[in-house]
Amino acid sequence: MILELDDVRVTLGGSHILQGVSFAVAPTGVTALLGRNGVGKTTTVKAILGLVPRSGRIAFDGDQVHRLRTHEIVCRGIGYAPEDRCVFAKLTVAENLTLAERRGSKHAYDLVYELFPELKTRGAQAAGTLSGGQQQMVAIARTLLNDNRLIVVDEPTKGLAPKVVTEVAEVLERAAERVPMLLVEQNLALVRRLAGDGVVLAAGQVVHRGPVRDLLEDAALTQELLGVGKAA
Amino acid sequence: MSTLVLLTLTGLGLGALYFLIASGLSLIFGLMDVLNFAHGALVTAGAYAAWRLTGHLPFAVAVAAAVATGAVLAALIETVLIRPLYSRPKDQILVTVGLGLALPALVQGIWGADARQLQAPKQLTGTVSLLGAKVPTDRFVLIAAAIVVLAALKLFLAKTRYGLVVRAGVEDRAMVTALGIDVRKAFTLVFAIGGALAGLAGALGGVYFGSVSPDQGTSLLVFGFVVVVIGGMGRTDGVALAAAAVGLIQQFTNYYAASGLGDFAAVAILAVVLLVRGNGEGIQRIIRRTA
Numbered sequence: 001m002i003l004e005l006d007d008v009r010v011t012l013g014g015s016h017i018l019q020g021v022s023f024a025v026a027p028t029g030v031t032a033l034l035g036r037n038g039v040g041k042t043t044t045v046k047a048i049l050g051l052v053p054r055s056g057r058i059a060f061d062g063d064q065v066h067r068l069r070t071h072e073i074v075c076r077g078i079g080y081a082p083e084d085r086c087v088f089a090k091l092t093v094a095e096n097l098t099l100a101e102r103r104g105s106k107h108a109y110d111l112v113y114e115l116f117p118e119l120k121t122r123g124a125q126a127a128g129t130l131s132g133g134q135q136q137m138v139a140i141a142r143t144l145l146n147d148n149r150l151i152v153v154d155e156p157t158k159g160l161a162p163k164v165v166t167e168v169a170e171v172l173e174r175a176a177e178r179v180p181m182l183l184v185e186q187n188l189a190l191v192r193r194l195a196g197d198g199v200v201l202a203a204g205q206v207v208h209r210g211p212v213r214d215l216l217e218d219a220a221l222t223q224e225l226l227g228v229g230k231a232a
Numbered sequence: 233m234s235t236l237v238l239l240t241l242t243g244l245g246l247g248a249l250y251f252l253i254a255s256g257l258s259l260i261f262g263l264m265d266v267l268n269f270a271h272g273a274l275v276t277a278g279a280y281a282a283w284r285l286t287g288h289l290p291f292a293v294a295v296a297a298a299v300a301t302g303a304v305l306a307a308l309i310e311t312v313l314i315r316p317l318y319s320r321p322k323d324q325i326l327v328t329v330g331l332g333l334a335l336p337a338l339v340q341g342i343w344g345a346d347a348r349q350l351q352a353p354k355q356l357t358g359t360v361s362l363l364g365a366k367v368p369t370d371r372f373v374l375i376a377a378a379i380v381v382l383a384a385l386k387l388f389l390a391k392t393r394y395g396l397v398v399r400a401g402v403e404d405r406a407m408v409t410a411l412g413i414d415v416r417k418a419f420t421l422v423f424a425i426g427g428a429l430a431g432l433a434g435a436l437g438g439v440y441f442g443s444v445s446p447d448q449g450t451s452l453l454v455f456g457f458v459v460v461v462i463g464g465m466g467r468t469d470g471v472a473l474a475a476a477a478v479g480l481i482q483q484f485t486n487y488y489a490a491s492g493l494g495d496f497a498a499v500a501i502l503a504v505v506l507l508v509r510g511n512g513e514g515i516q517r518i519i520r521r522t523a
Contacts, residue, residue: 051406074412086407088400099400102412142411 079143089128247479248378256426262466275449278434306427
């Protein structure tokens with residue numbers, strides 16, 4: 001397993017957001033982190049990266065990383081595309097990518113510009129003036145620029161137009177061929193297309209683990225765990 | 233006409249001092265959310281370093297020592313006192329306020345409360361005739377120093393990796409760390425740059441006022457904050473414009489209205505800017521930080 005969480009707990013503002021989350025991310029393919037709104041998916045991702053105070057154990061490729069600081073965890077080889085993209089709006093597209101270059105890693109600009117040719121032509125444009133889809137491209141490009149051993153992508157299609165969702169899905173599919181991925185996603189059609197394993201959270205706990213296909217085939221279980229009907 | 237020229241250049245000279253102080257404050261608050269009330273103490277430390285060495289060493293060396301004093305003190309303050317308190321903003325404010333009081337008190341304990349005359353070299357104490365006005369040379373030196381610092385800061389922010397980290401950190405510090413960057417190094421660097429500029433302001437302030445005193449830095453700091461709020465957090469150009477405006481308004485008000493009213497005018501401008509612009513992002517952040 002590339003990433004293992006064991007009894008991870010997060011308390012924010014007196015609320016127990018994560019109440020002992022344990023799961024593992026497969027060393028190949030896409031592992032989907034699923035659940036209804038507000039169950040702690042984004043907090044789980046932030047806990048992995050050390051962006052929120054947490055307890056419990058987190059191992060990345062066999063090494064314990066839960067005592068490390070965020071930049072140290074990331075430098076072990078994790079790429080992170082956060083919810084809401086978090087591109088630096090006042091920096092240019094090129095500067096956003098330059099900033100993401102990590103020391104000691106090769107920088108795969110060829111791959112990035114092959115997947116996102118628009119980022120090359122818009123290099124001098126302020127990232128804040130890009131469309132939501134283009135900003136998502138920047139966020140994903142940042143994770144692909146370095147030699148990562150895992151990429152964590154949080155709600156990449158949130159708020160995007162259907163055509164753009166398809167583009168993002170294609171890119172994620174390409175990316176997943178190269179590097180394992182932990183994907184938080186509400187779009188179940190996309191999850192079905194990309195993910196092998198799935199982990200479902202409810203109220204800050206893992207309530208289901210297993211192949212995504214099995215889960216999504218089971219309409220009753222999908223309805224119970226995710227609050228939606230069978231995926232298209 | 234000559235009065236106008238003299239007032240303008242004196243106002244710009246004072247504005248240059250404010251800029252040297254405010255640019256550091258603005259970067260520090262913009263990147264780290266630290267309201268550094270100890271910044272005035274760094275100005276004082278720089279002023280006294282320059283004063284102690286002037287006469288013994290070339291003036292340029294004394295100024296360089298003031299810059300180094302400010303930078304080293306600031307880096308020490310950041311690493312030893314501020315760093316453990318990044319998640320405790322109120323304690324952080326208490327520490328910087330305490331330092332802002334303690335360091336000038338220490339200076340006063342060692343060298344006394346009286347202002348000490350700073351013997352600047354002849355080249356800086358003369359006057360230059362310009363459009364019928366005899367303008368003290370140090371005004372030009374201050375303005376030139378501020379322009380050089382502005383250009384250097386802009387180059388640093390635009391062209392260097394650390395400058396990029398600082399600009400990104402002002403927008404979203406957490407995301408910078410999530411890209412694998414140790415933002416703490418940038419914190420220390422920005423603190424040191426701010427301290428160096430405060431030290432420079434101390435030395436050049438000593439030339440401008442003709443003397444140094446323990447509370448000089450703290451008095452200047454008040455206007456530094458006014459300039460930062462008007463100019464914007466982390467906005468070097470805005471801070472430069474605001475500093476020039478506040479310096480000019482102070483000088484002109486002191487001359488044409490009543491002596492001493494200039495300080496009031498500076499604060500009045502701040503109030504007008506806030507009323508017109510509304511509670512900008514910078515003010516909101518300060519309120520969140522101190523509430």
